[in-house]
Amino acid sequence: xxxxxxxxxxxxxxxxxxxxxxxxxxxxxxxxxxxxxxxxxxxxxxxxxxxxxxxxxxxxxxxxxxxxxxxxxxxxxxxxxxxxxxxxxxxxxxxxxxxxxxxxxxxxxxxxxxxxxxxxxxxxxxxxxxxxxxxxxxxxxxxxxxxxxxxxxxxxxxxxxxxxxxxxxxxxxxxxxxxxxxxxxxxxxxxxxxxxxxxxxxxxxxxxxxxxxxxxxxxxxxxxxxxxxxxxxxxxxxxxxxxxxxxxxxxxxxxxxxxxxxxxxxxxxxxxxxxxxxxxxxxxxxxxxxxxxxxxxxxxxxxxxxxxxxxxxxxxxxxxxxxxxxxxx
Amino acid sequence: xxxxxxxxxxxxxxxxxxxxxxxxxxxxxxxxxxxxxxxxxxxxxxxxxxxxxxxxxxxxxxxxxxxxxxxxxxxxxxxxxxxxxxxxxxxxxxxxxxxxxxxxxxxxxxxxxxxxxxxxxxxxxxxxxxxxxxxxxxxxxxxxxxxxxxxxxxxxxxxxxxxxxxxxxxxxxxxxxxxxxxxxxxxxxxxxxxxxxxxxxxxxxxxxxxxxxxxxxxxxxxxxxxxxxxxxxxxxxxxxxxxxxxxxxxxxxxxxxxxxxxxxxxxxxxxxxxxxxxxxxxxxxxxxxxxxxxxxxxxxxxxxxxxxxxxxxxxxxxxxxxxxxxxxxxxxxxxxxxxxxxxxxxxxxxxxxxxxxxxxxxxxxxxxxxxxxxxxxxxxxxxxxxxxxxxxxxxxxxxxxxxxxxxxxxxxxxxxxxxxxxxxxxxxxxxxxxxx
Numbered sequence: 001x002x003x004x005x006x007x008x009x010x011x012x013x014x015x016x017x018x019x020x021x022x023x024x025x026x027x028x029x030x031x032x033x034x035x036x037x038x039x040x041x042x043x044x045x046x047x048x049x050x051x052x053x054x055x056x057x058x059x060x061x062x063x064x065x066x067x068x069x070x071x072x073x074x075x076x077x078x079x080x081x082x083x084x085x086x087x088x089x090x091x092x093x094x095x096x097x098x099x100x101x102x103x104x105x106x107x108x109x110x111x112x113x114x115x116x117x118x119x120x121x122x123x124x125x126x127x128x129x130x131x132x133x134x135x136x137x138x139x140x141x142x143x144x145x146x147x148x149x150x151x152x153x154x155x156x157x158x159x160x161x162x163x164x165x166x167x168x169x170x171x172x173x174x175x176x177x178x179x180x181x182x183x184x185x186x187x188x189x190x191x192x193x194x195x196x197x198x199x200x201x202x203x204x205x206x207x208x209x210x211x212x213x214x215x216x217x218x219x220x221x222x223x224x225x226x227x228x229x230x231x232x233x234x235x236x237x238x239x240x241x242x243x244x245x246x247x248x249x250x251x252x253x254x255x256x257x258x259x260x261x262x263x264x265x266x267x268x269x270x271x272x273x274x275x276x277x278x279x280x281x282x283x284x285x286x287x288x289x290x291x292x293x294x295x296x297x298x299x300x301x302x303x304x305x306x307x308x309x310x311x312x313x314x315x316x317x318x319x320x321x322x323x324x325x326x327x328x329x
Numbered sequence: 330x331x332x333x334x335x336x337x338x339x340x341x342x343x344x345x346x347x348x349x350x351x352x353x354x355x356x357x358x359x360x361x362x363x364x365x366x367x368x369x370x371x372x373x374x375x376x377x378x379x380x381x382x383x384x385x386x387x388x389x390x391x392x393x394x395x396x397x398x399x400x401x402x403x404x405x406x407x408x409x410x411x412x413x414x415x416x417x418x419x420x421x422x423x424x425x426x427x428x429x430x431x432x433x434x435x436x437x438x439x440x441x442x443x444x445x446x447x448x449x450x451x452x453x454x455x456x457x458x459x460x461x462x463x464x465x466x467x468x469x470x471x472x473x474x475x476x477x478x479x480x481x482x483x484x485x486x487x488x489x490x491x492x493x494x495x496x497x498x499x500x501x502x503x504x505x506x507x508x509x510x511x512x513x514x515x516x517x518x519x520x521x522x523x524x525x526x527x528x529x530x531x532x533x534x535x536x537x538x539x540x541x542x543x544x545x546x547x548x549x550x551x552x553x554x555x556x557x558x559x560x561x562x563x564x565x566x567x568x569x570x571x572x573x574x575x576x577x578x579x580x581x582x583x584x585x586x587x588x589x590x591x592x593x594x595x596x597x598x599x600x601x602x603x604x605x606x607x608x609x610x611x612x613x614x615x616x617x618x619x620x621x622x623x624x625x626x627x628x629x630x631x632x633x634x635x636x637x638x639x640x641x642x643x644x645x646x647x648x649x650x651x652x653x654x655x656x657x658x659x660x661x662x663x664x665x666x667x668x669x670x671x672x673x674x675x676x677x678x679x680x681x682x683x684x685x686x687x688x689x690x691x692x693x694x695x696x697x698x699x700x701x702x703x704x705x706x707x708x709x710x711x712x713x714x715x716x717x718x719x720x721x722x723x724x725x726x727x728x729x730x731x732x733x734x735x736x737x738x739x740x741x742x743x744x745x746x747x748x749x750x751x752x753x754x755x756x757x758x759x760x761x762x763x764x765x
Contacts, residue, residue, distance in 0.1 A: 108647030109531040110647060113601050130531030130533075131531030206524060206534060206536065207527075208528065211529075
């Protein structure tokens with residue numbers, strides 16, 4: 001079994017830091033007039049998305065292409081899955097064609113982990129059910145580090161991960177159904193941040209045993225003045241969050257980052273959101289467009305971070321080997 | 330076959346009357362002598378029982394034989410063979426077949442298939458038509474065929490009013506309703522125990538409360554109607570406490586637990602392996618301990634396998650798409666023995682949970698006109714198992730008799746083996762091998 005990235009828990013602080021460092025190099029590639037390197041020439045990456053996705057799929061495919069990998073796109077809607085073929089048969093069939101990596105988005109938690117046991121190729125979890133979305137967490141960490149470095153007048157390449165130590169982060173909203181939250185909490189905590197979950201009781205996971213968090217709050221207004229980063233989660237009505245709340249209006253009244261509420265944040269605090277945004281629900285339109293809001297920057301950094309992940313998993317040089325040691329298992 | 334003469338020699342006889350060293354002579358399908366140092370009659374087959382317990386055959390209250398409808402997963406013949414290899418001489422076939430056992434026709438079909446099998450096959454009937462929870466199944470018609478247990482297993486009867494009528498009607502027939510306790514609005518399509526692991530893994534969970542609210546409701550209905558209830562596969566410490574309180578009150582409540590709930594926890598799901606997906610789900614270490622203590626204290630009456638075969642392709646799926654269930658017949662004795670000796674129970678106490686107590690719940694005990702689980706004495710039907718509590722073996726899925734391979738104990742070494750099984754005087758298993 002090849003190296004895979006299934007969960008942030010597999011990486012540890014060292015693994016995360018390495019990915020952030022390699023991402024710096026690829027961010028530089030992205031700024032070139034021809035933003036392409038031959039690092040993965042001859043490698044084949046399958047983008048297997050069994051669930052609707054636009055930004056993540058395009059981000060991964062752009063990353064793979066900028067590394068000169070060949071990209072095969074498989075979407076469940078147009079495939080043999082509709083003819084009753086099992087996921088295992090589908091994946092083994094694709095693997096038999098000779099591919100190096102699967103980038104997998106699946107509605108079932110754990111599907112990428114199971115898939116990694118069925119094929120020899122590397123597997124990158126691009127989001128599985130409510131479980132994890134590791135590259136989202138990595139690009140969020142990358143973005144925080146980039147902004148903090150700029151603020152201190154440092155080149156991002158010269159910045160380690162010390163900026164996360166003691167960083168006060170609130171993750172606000174539908175934590176229960178959020179793979180972004182699960183990966184984000186693990187990554188931020190691994191780097192030393194103090195993470196507080198802010199949500200109504202019905203949108204928190206049934207158990208927080210073992211979660212590396214500083215605390216839980218049901219009062220966003222009380223938390224805001226002490227934050228360095230306010231990370232808003234999408235209200236995932238399609239994942240059943242609807243029945244967990246009296247109404248979106250009531251959610252917004254208590255947990256939405258309205259302009260008035262955003263004014264309670266310290267001047268330096270950052271506002272983040274994984275997208276797509278429900279404007280007017282978890283974040284007011286005017287807040288989403290403030291300079292402190294990093295939403296588009298998160299998207300922009302996604303490509304560099306995903307290039308780093310694919311490169312480290314597939315390039316097979318000494319850097320890749322180091323990642324393999326951290327992520328396999 | 331039945332006129333065969335067997336001498337089971339050198340073991341310790343264990344039954345509900347106690348333990349004593351002794352040989353057991355079997356002639357013509359019945360036990361003809363029990364005592365120390367019996368002579369070997371001419372032409373007798375000698376079955377060595379040294380270092381073994383010689384006990385009434387085990388009785389499984391909860392077996393999914395999958396026939397009719399899912400013959401690729403299991404058949405009455407293969408399931409019965411797995412049962413015999415597990416020391417069982419009787420199983421109760423669950424009614425969630427396709428079509429379900431909700432009519433005399435289907436019940437008769439399964440009973441007929443069972444007549445040629447290597448253990449007794451009793452059937453449980455459905456409580457509601459199609460197990461759909463809307464209308465009562467023909468309980469009287471099924472009772473007339475000898476059906477003694479009724480359940481919609483796989484689902485609980487959600488409608489409290491309908492369940493009340495079922496209790497009232499069943500009480501008049503002298504049959505027992507068995508409940509799969511799961512409130513659907515709380516279970517909410519979950520795939521594992523709701524708690525620490527489900528929260529971490531991002532898997533929708535089934536809270537302990539989904540089971541407990543239905544246990545509590547049915548205890549209230551037993552109090553209301555006076556009819557007995559048997560609780561299937563209880564899995565939570567809260568359920569054990571509810572049953573203990575109902576028993577202290579004198580209500581006619583019995584309960585079973587499954588070997589896997591006595592030994593495995595939800596942490597097994599960490600790798601999302603559907604082999605560990607089962608309903609009710611594997612729960613916490615605290616629940617495991619409470620179930621073990623419930624067995625020790627006599628709150629739990631029986632250990633039943635919930636043997637649930639599934640074909641390989643069904644389990645080779647994402648966790649939330651794979652069906653729940655695991656194999657249990659061939660591993661029940663060693664798994665239960667290990668779990669319950671751990672809390673200080675004796676092998677005889679363990680056998681009570683696996684043989685004579687479930688035989689009574691199933692209505693198969695000699696006191697009820699049956700021939701399972703009774704004392705090992707001259708004149709009794711020769712349904713016996715010879716169990717070696719000290720032998721170790723490694724579970725190899727491909728060597729199990731079931732048509733399916735979904736055992737969670739694959740590759741694990743278990744202590745406690747079945748040496749021989751005698752069904753109606755016939756040695757259907759000798760030295761751990763099925764004879765037919």
